[in-house]
Amino acid sequence: MSDEILIIDKDTSHAKALGIYLERKRMEAYMASTCEDAIVLFDNISAEIVLADPGLPDMEMIFLLKRIKATHPKLQIIVMVTPDQFDHAMAELKHDAVHYLMKPVKSTALDMALYQAKSWISLNSRLKANEKKLKTFRHTQNLFQQLFDEVPCYISVQDKQFRLTATNKMFKKDFGDEIGSHCYAVYKHRGSPCQECPVADTFEDERPHTTEEVVTSKSGDQYNVITWTAPIRNGDGEITQVMEMSTNITQIRQLQDHLTSLGLMIGSMSHGVKGMLTALDGGIYQLETGLEKRDKERTDRAFGQVKQITGRIRKMVLEILYYAKSRELRYQSIDIAEMADKVVGDAMAIAAKNGVRLEANISPSMGFVDVDPTWLQAALVNFVENAIDACTYDRSKEDHIVKFDAFEIAEDRICFIIQDNGMGMDQETREKMFTLFFTSKGSQGTGLGLFIANRVIRWHDGSINVESEPKKGSRFQICLPKFKPDQSKMIDIPGKGLEIEKNEADNKK
Missing domain, CATH: 3.40.50.2300 (Response regulator)
Known part of the structure; x- marks a missing residue:
């Protein structure tokens, strides 16, 4: 001075x-x-x-x-x-x-x-001196903010109630800018904290943790992520917040899935195949003895058992072939009402066996539709059978019903509605139901059926809308174009996406 x-x-x-x-x-x-x-x-x-x-x-x-x-x-x-x-x-x-x-x-x-x-x-x-220091601090803060925003991974900062207090640019883009929301609601659309939470572990033992999770973006896409956590301390050394960093490894997992899933799938199905073959031997034996003794009741019962087991084997083999091999959709012009009747017919026996009423309302005036009948019929049967299973596993009601409707909504578009009053699904299950190997049936499911059915509908340029509520039931609306698109789709392995093949002339050549 x-x-x-x-x-x-x-x-x-x-x-x-x-x-x-x-x-x-x-x-x-x-x-x-x-x-x-x-x-x-x-x-x-x-x-x-x-x-x-x-x-x-x-x-x-x-x-x-x-x-x-x-x-x-x-x-x-x-x-x-x-x-x-x-x-x-x-x-x-x-x-x-x-x-x-x-x-x-x-x-x-x-x-x-x-x-x-x-x-x-x-x-x-x-x-003046403080202004200079503040300017330097703001410059440093801007650098850290740029680093925070531009890092190519999802970063969030959470408090002890798992509420988001800060998120970076990539997180906002895929999961939204909802400061104050719970992490488990934004990432997994849950109503309560996850049972195994790395953020909670870091708050508890003050150490970094890592885990692999499946999360759902605001657009409904599911991502495989590897998550790391790190504690954030205040001036007294107390942990007040935790930073969570997640890297999207979806493409890596998709590629790994196809390299390993065939072996895992066959291994997991081996006991089921063995059991079905044993049951088939028993059915054939019953059929032979029924024919020898001219016992019509025994013969009919044995024939029904053989038919049921061969149907299950056929379905499993088709799923394996479907998953193992890529091929182009083989379009045919078919009477869609006749195919819908076949879908109901295929599912009627299993519905009756499980005490579930199956009602059909099929419009006879839908006309002809360009589809791959083998795959589309199998996909629709899968949706109907899953609705029957949802009723079978539901113990809260005595009377269960599955409704199958088929109708035309426009000159160039048809719809199928499969509705049940079974056990229903929560939001997390709805979002994961079409994921490879995801099943809510425990050892009774392979996790392939709905995954394949969903991809078949998508390859036909169709759409699926799902509405469901726990203990009340589910409603699937499946809509398809009536006419074959200009370019045909290749049934492709998971991890590569949908490949557009050459035009029809090139394929014929």
Whole structure:
């Protein structure tokens, strides 16, 4: 801080007396009696304090002080005036002056005014230093924010209630910008925390954790992610938040799935195949003995068993072949009402066996539709059988029903609705139901049926809308175009997506 002070006073002898007093205070005093002298001196010294008599009623000095204050806002102005000019001076300069003194100036009042001016100068100096530090801090903060946003993974910060307090750009893009929402609601659409939560583990033991999860984006897409957590501590070293970083490994998992799933699938199905073959041997034996003894009831029962077992074997083999081999859809123009009747016929026996009523409402005027009948019929049967299973596993009701409707909604579009009053599904199950190897049937399911059925509908350029509520039932609406698209789709292995083959002429060639 400079110890220079500029004294402006028309009374030069008074100014000199003040100068001597201030020099005793170890300040270097400069004196000016006119505005012109004041301007010259002010431009050539580094004074931070001005002690001035505005020379009222002449306004020239007032204008000069205002101009200097405007160009040097940190300058501290101390005004000294006669009592009769005191109010006038305050009215003109207002807050531009840090202090007002009455002439004759008392030493105590001048000392207080100087102390106040120096305090303001010191405060401004500290503010300037802090502004510089703050600017550096903001620059560093911006760099960290850029790093936080641009890292190619999902980053969120969560409190002890698993509420999101910060998310990066990639997270906002795929999961939304919902600060304050629960992590488990945003990631998995759950109503309660996950049973195995790495964030909860980090809060508990104060260590990083990693896990692999399946999460659902705001658009409904499911991603495989590897998640890491890290504690965030306050100034006292206490963990107040946890940072969670997740890397999308969906494509890697899809490629790995196809390399390993055939072996896993065959291994998991081997016991089931063995059991079905054993049951088939038993059915054949019963059939042979029934024929030998001419026992019609026994023969019919054995034939039904053989037919049921061969149907199950056929379905399993088709699923394996479907999953193992890619091929182009083989379109045919078929009477869709006849195919819908076959779907109901195929599912009627299993519905009756499980005590489920199967009702069909098939419009006879839908006409012909271009589809791959083998795959489409198998897919529709799969949806109907899953509806029957949902009723079979439901113990909350005595009467169960599955409805199958087929109708035309436009000249170029048909729809199938499969509706049941079975056990229903929660949101998490609905979102995972078409995922490879996901099943809610335990050992009774392979996790292939709905996965394959969904892909068959998609390959026909169709859509599936699912509505379901636990303990109330489910409703599947499947809509398809009536006519073959210009380009045919390749039934492809998971992980590669849908490949558009060459046009029909090239395929024929």
